[in-house]
Structure formats: C-alpha cells, structure tokens
Amino acid sequence: MTALKATAIANSNIALVKYWGKRDERLLLPANSSISVTLDDLYTTTTVEFGGKRRADRIQLDGRELLGEERTRVVRHLDLVRKLAGIKGKARVESKNNFPTAAGLASSASGFCALSLAASAAAGMGLDARNLSILSRLGSGSASRSVYGGFVEWVKGHQRDGSDSCAVQLADETHWKDFRLVTTIVTSTKKKISSRAGMRETVKTSPLYKTWLETIDPDLKAIRKGIRQRNLTQVGEIAEVNCLKMHATMMTTTPRVLYWQPATMEVIRSVVDWRASGERCWFTIDGGPNVKVLCRAKDARRLARKLEGLKGVKKAIVCKPGQGARLSFKHLF
Amino acid sequence: MTALKATAIANSNIALVKYWGKRDERLLLPANSSISVTLDDLYTTTTVEFGGKRRADRIQLDGRELLGEERTRVVRHLDLVRKLAGIKGKARVESKNNFPTAAGLASSASGFCALSLAASAAAGMGLDARNLSILSRLGSGSASRSVYGGFVEWVKGHQRDGSDSCAVQLADETHWKDFRLVTTIVTSTKKKISSRAGMRETVKTSPLYKTWLETIDPDLKAIRKGIRQRNLTQVGEIAEVNCLKMHATMMTTTPRVLYWQPATMEVIRSVVDWRASGERCWFTIDGGPNVKVLCRAKDARRLARKLEGLKGVKKAIVCKPGQGARLSFKHLF
Numbered sequence: 001m002t003a004l005k006a007t008a009i010a011n012s013n014i015a016l017v018k019y020w021g022k023r024d025e026r027l028l029l030p031a032n033s034s035i036s037v038t039l040d041d042l043y044t045t046t047t048v049e050f051g052g053k054r055r056a057d058r059i060q061l062d063g064r065e066l067l068g069e070e071r072t073r074v075v076r077h078l079d080l081v082r083k084l085a086g087i088k089g090k091a092r093v094e095s096k097n098n099f100p101t102a103a104g105l106a107s108s109a110s111g112f113c114a115l116s117l118a119a120s121a122a123a124g125m126g127l128d129a130r131n132l133s134i135l136s137r138l139g140s141g142s143a144s145r146s147v148y149g150g151f152v153e154w155v156k157g158h159q160r161d162g163s164d165s166c167a168v169q170l171a172d173e174t175h176w177k178d179f180r181l182v183t184t185i186v187t188s189t190k191k192k193i194s195s196r197a198g199m200r201e202t203v204k205t206s207p208l209y210k211t212w213l214e215t216i217d218p219d220l221k222a223i224r225k226g227i228r229q230r231n232l233t234q235v236g237e238i239a240e241v242n243c244l245k246m247h248a249t250m251m252t253t254t255p256r257v258l259y260w261q262p263a264t265m266e267v268i269r270s271v272v273d274w275r276a277s278g279e280r281c282w283f284t285i286d287g288g289p290n291v292k293v294l295c296r297a298k299d300a301r302r303l304a305r306k307l308e309g310l311k312g313v314k315k316a317i318v319c320k321p322g323q324g325a326r327l328s329f330k331h332l333f
Numbered sequence: 334m335t336a337l338k339a340t341a342i343a344n345s346n347i348a349l350v351k352y353w354g355k356r357d358e359r360l361l362l363p364a365n366s367s368i369s370v371t372l373d374d375l376y377t378t379t380t381v382e383f384g385g386k387r388r389a390d391r392i393q394l395d396g397r398e399l400l401g402e403e404r405t406r407v408v409r410h411l412d413l414v415r416k417l418a419g420i421k422g423k424a425r426v427e428s429k430n431n432f433p434t435a436a437g438l439a440s441s442a443s444g445f446c447a448l449s450l451a452a453s454a455a456a457g458m459g460l461d462a463r464n465l466s467i468l469s470r471l472g473s474g475s476a477s478r479s480v481y482g483g484f485v486e487w488v489k490g491h492q493r494d495g496s497d498s499c500a501v502q503l504a505d506e507t508h509w510k511d512f513r514l515v516t517t518i519v520t521s522t523k524k525k526i527s528s529r530a531g532m533r534e535t536v537k538t539s540p541l542y543k544t545w546l547e548t549i550d551p552d553l554k555a556i557r558k559g560i561r562q563r564n565l566t567q568v569g570e571i572a573e574v575n576c577l578k579m580h581a582t583m584m585t586t587t588p589r590v591l592y593w594q595p596a597t598m599e600v601i602r603s604v605v606d607w608r609a610s611g612e613r614c615w616f617t618i619d620g621g622p623n624v625k626v627l628c629r630a631k632d633a634r635r636l637a638r639k640l641e642g643l644k645g646v647k648k649a650i651v652c653k654p655g656q657g658a659r660l661s662f663k664h665l666f
Binding site: 207208210211215237241244245247248249251252254255256258260261262263264265266268269272276311312 | 591605
C-alpha cells in the first residue's frame with residue numbers, strides 16, 4: 001500500500017454561548033446548540049499518513065508520543081475514518097498546537113477538527129464541510145465548529161443518529177473586522193477534570209442544569225442578533241452571563257467541577273471593574289482557568305497590556321476572527 | 334428625663350442555607366427561609382443610652398462616628414424603638430465588633446441584633462425572643478437569627494405585615510458539640526456592593542434567581558435533618574452547594590455582584606482538594622470574600638493552620654456554636 005498523506009490546519013474556537021452536556025454520550029450529541037467565534041491566532045497543524053509497514057498507530061502531539069486514554073481517543077477516531085474510507089493501514093499522526101494543550105484554550109476543538117480533515121483527506125475521502133463537521137464532532141463536540149471561519153453555530157439537531165447535529169456558519173471572518181478576543185493564559189498545567197467527565201457529572205447532579213438548558217434559546221437568539229448587528233455590548237453581555245451560568249452549573253456539580261484559579265478571579269474582577277469605569281470589555285471562560293476578553297480592535301493591545309499586568313496572568317494574546325479548517329499543501333513543494 | 338441605659342451582646346451567625354432577596358423591601362421580608370449557626374467567637378457588644386441633653390443621636394462603631402447612610406440606617410432603627418416604646422430622648426450608641434466590619438463576617442447580623450436588644454431594653458421594653466427577632470429583622474434581615482443560639486431557622490412567614498417572619502431555634506448550642514466552623518479572613522476592606530443593594534438587583538435581573546428559590550425547600554429539609562442527626566457530610570454538602578447556587582445567582586446579576594477575591598478561589602479549591610484526599614471539610618461563603626469551613630472539632634485547629642498557610646489568607650478563626658443575644662450587666666457593677 002502506498003503512503004497516503006495530508007496536512008490540515010484548524011483554528012481553535014471559543015464559544016460565546018457555551019456547550020455543556022450531552023444528550024448522547026456515544027455520538028457526542030449536545031443537549032444544547034452553541035455559538036462560537038473561530039480564532040485566527042490559535043491553531044493546530046496535523047499531518048496524517050496511512051500505510052507503510054507500521055503495526056500500530058503512532059501518534060505525536062507537540063513532539064510527545066500519546067499514551068493511554070488520550071491515545072485511545074485518537075485511535076478510535078482513526079478507526080472511524082478507516083471504516084468510512086474502507087482502508088486498513090496504520091497511521092502516523094503528528095500534531096502541533098501553537099498554544100498550551102488542555103489549558104482551556106480549546107485544544108481538543110482545533111485538534112480533532114485538524115485530525116478529521118487530515119485523516120479523511122489522507123484516506124482519500126473528499127468530505128464537504130457539513131460532513132467534515134459531523135466527523136469532527138464525533139472526535140470532540142466543539143471540534144464541529146472549527147470547520148468554519150468567523151461566527152459559527154453548532155446546531156444541536158434532532159435526529160437520533162446525529163446526522164443533523166453539525167455546525168453552520170453565521171458570518172464569515174470578514175463580517176466583523178472590529179471584533180477582538182484577548183486570550184489570557186493564567187496557567188499551562190493540564191486540567192484535572194476533562195470536559196467530557198465534567199459534563200457527564202453536571203448533567204447527572206447539578207441542581208442548576210435544567211435552568212441552564214432552559215435559558216439557552218434566548219441567549220442564542222440574542223447573540224445571533226448581536227453578531228448580525230456587530231453590537232459588542234449585546235454580544236459581550238450575553239457571552240458573559242452565559243459563561244457565568246455555565247460555570248455556576250459546573251460548580252454545583254457533585255463532585256465539584258472547578259476550573260477557576262485565583263488568577264481567573266483576578267481577571268474577572270478586573271474586567272468588571274474596568275467596564276464600570278468606561279472600558280468596553282466583557283469576559284468569557286471555557287472549561288479551564290483562562291479568561292478571554294471581548295473588545296474592539298482599537299482597545300485590544302492596550303487591554304492585553306493591562307491584563308498582562310495582573311497578578312497570575314502569564315500572557316495575553318490578541319485574537320481576531322479567523323478562517324475555517326483547511327488543508328496545507330506545503331509538504332508537496 | 335433620666336438616662337436609660339443597656340448593653341447587649343449578640344453573636345454573629347453564618348447561614349448554611351442562605352437568605353438572598355426580599356419579597357418586601359420596607360419590612361425586610363425574605364423571599365425564602367434560611368438556616369444558620371450562631372457563632373460563639375464573633376460578636377458585637379452594643380450600649381445604648383437614651384436621654385440626657387443630646388440634640389441628635391450619636392452613634393459610634395469601633396470608635397468611629399457613623400455618618401451618611403450607615404448612620405441613617407441606625408437612626409431609623411432607633412426611631413422605630415422610640416415609637417414602639419413611646420419615648421423621645423436622643424440616643425448615644427457605642428458598638429464594638431471583635432472582627433472586621435462589613436467583610437462578610439455578618440457584622441450587620443450581630444450588630445442589628447445587639448442594637449435591637451440594647452435599645453429596646455434601654456427604652457424599658459421587655460421584649461420576648463420572638464418579638465426581639467422581629468425587631469432585629471427590621472434592622473437587618475439576618476439579624477433576626479442572632480437572637481437564638483445554636484442552629485436557627487428564620488421562617489420567612491406568610492403575613493403581609495411580617496408578623497410571622499422571625500427566627501426559631503432548631504437546636505441549642507449544646508446539641509452538636511463536635512461542630513466547628515473555621516472562618517478565614519482574606520481581606521478586611523469594606524465591600525463595594527452592600528448585601529441590600531446586591532439582593533435587589535439579583536431579584537430583578539439574575540436568570541438563575543427563580544431556580545435559586547425553587548431549590549431552597551429541599552435544601553432546608555435536608556439540612557434540618559442533617560443538623561438533627563449531627564451528620565456533617567449531609568450538612569456540609571448542602572451548605573456548600575447552597576452557597577455556590579447563591580453566588581451563581583449573584584454573579585449572573587446585572588450589574589455583576591462579585592464578592593469573591595483571588596484568595597476566595599484559592600480556599601475553595603483547597604477545601605475541595607483536601608476533601609478529595611480524605612479530609613472532612615466543606616465550605617460556605619456569605620456575601621463577601623471570606624470562606625468559612627465546616628469541620629469536626631478534632632480537625633479544626635489543624636485545618637485552621639492549613640488555611641492560614643494558603644496565599645491571601647490573613648487569619649483563620651475556629652468558631653463553635655454559640656449562645657443567643659443577651660444583656661450584659663457588667664456596667665451595673
């Protein structure tokens with residue numbers, strides 16, 4: 001069998017209306033729709049090569065050989081691609097993030113989207129965006145959104161087989177040129193509770209989970225309108241309350257799902273204080289300790305410097321809306 | 334008119350099922366019942382003297398003359414006592430907390446309870462506990478609970494005039510000798526948002542407030558049973574989730590009601606981590622940054638030392654269940 005090889009790049013995405021909790025654990029079907037922005041400046045590059053004389057898949061992330069559960073999750077995804085493509089060869093996977101892995105910077109979103117595109121292309125499948133979104137979702141729910149650039153909605157769908165649970169683009173990366181998201185990094189240690197395990201416990205035990213779900217539809221509606229109208233106040237306010245509701249349901253889970261660090265609280269308080277004194281900024285926090293700050297282009301650098309001046313903040317990266325997942329043909333030249 | 338003078342001591346109390354939000358702003362009637370423990374080691378001592386030749390009330394707290402809104406609130410309470418007792422003289426009030434004021438250590442609870450008892454006694458009213466609880470409530474809602482020792486429920490009541498909204502004792506301070514609450518002090522600055530203003534905004538704007546109210550009755554029932562059976566796991570677990578639900582509703586208020594500091598998060602995370610490694614400890618947090626840790630008597634000193642070792646924690650005070658409000662007759666001797 002000749003070697004089949006492809007390299008894909010997928011940007012990470014940050015949800016403005018969050019995804020937390022599944023209605024189907026096996027097919028990774030979400031309990032609610034979510035809306036995200038795809039980020040130009042945080043991405044994963046993944047090369048997949050099938051074939052050769054390998055007797056097992058070899059999977060590297062940032063130069064480190066994956067083992068245990070992390071490896072199993074990728075191998076299962078490769079198995080799915082092999083099954084769909086009707087091929088058998090073992091794979092070599094090399095993946096690189098340009099940001100710290102598993103620190104709440106959506107590494108599994110960009111990671112599984114890049115893996116899905118690279119593996120499906122290497123296996124000779126010419127997937128359209130919709131099917132790439134579904135395949136990505138089967139690797140990691142939020143990866144379904146990284147297929148598209150700009151502002152993206154992952155529509156939860158209604159079919160039992162998940163065939164209508166995929167992302168759609170609300171607006172591409174050129175729609176809102178003034179939008180910025182400043183990503184702070186307060187710690188780069190791996191989080192203790194994976195999103196997957198945390199979600200499962202939340203759905204089962206949080207007394208707030210029902211309310212979380214009930215208040216999603218108004219949030220989706222309001223944020224779609226805010227994005228359409230490029231209304232930062234509306235998008236910022238909804239994103240902030242939505243994120244706080246999500247963390248509230250996490251925190252009231254047994255056992256507790258606590259992603260915030262002391263520095264997280266420091267950033268939250270500062271953003272709220274700054275806003276009270278006239279700054280136009282709002283925060284959102286994924287399943288991790290890092291806070292992302294929504295703002296206008298002209299304020300972004302200054303806010304990033306202010307954020308880097310806070311105790312416990314290591315770095316602040318200014319991100320703008322970015323493009324969807326794409327194949328890289330550099331290796332051909 | 335001869336001088337009428339009395340000194341009262343009231344312990345602070347910490348709610349295990351919290352009070353947040355009023356159904357009547359003027360009569361301080363709560364939207365929900367709450368359950369607290371009265372603490373032996375944190376208290377306010379207040380002396381009230383009516384009469385003499387004063388032309389205005391003079392009110393001192395910790396040696397500082399009260400001004401503005403703080404003063405107005407006390408003067409209004411004195412007016413109420415004067416009206417009920419049918420007296421007219423202006424008052425001299427001297428009040429002392431043995432802990433930092435307005436840092437979430439329930440200073441208004443012990444403060445208004447001690448004020449109510451001292452003022453009503455100085456005015457010659459012999460109030461029974463029930464009426465003292467109602468009078469205290471009219472000064473500050475949670476003050477209604479400090480009238481009793483041990484474990485106390487403030488029954489929200491149903492009457493429009495508030496005549497059935499007062500505290501009852503669930504168990505006195507000798508019922509659960511093994512119960513301890515370690516109070517950490519992470520900051521002693523005055524908080525920016527008063528409980529009163531925060532509550533008002535929460536009731537109006539938090540998308541979680543309805544759920545907060547709906548989940549109170551099961552919490553009350555479970556914690557009453559836990560107290561009766563001296564079951565620390567049950568009381569701790571309910572208190573912790575209840576407090577997280579309250580802070581969740583606060584955080585999702587517009588404008589945000591954020592009482593947590595970075596050190597608050599540090600203590601929260603530590604307590605949860607310690608528990609995961611076998612320590613028997615749970616936390617609760619009032620409207621402020623300080624975390625209180627529920628534990629057994631034999632673990633209290635050790636936990637207090639561990640807490641004092643955390644970044645941002647200035648002090649940890651071991652408290653046991655204490656007695657209700659009482660008059661002090663020291664000045665007679």
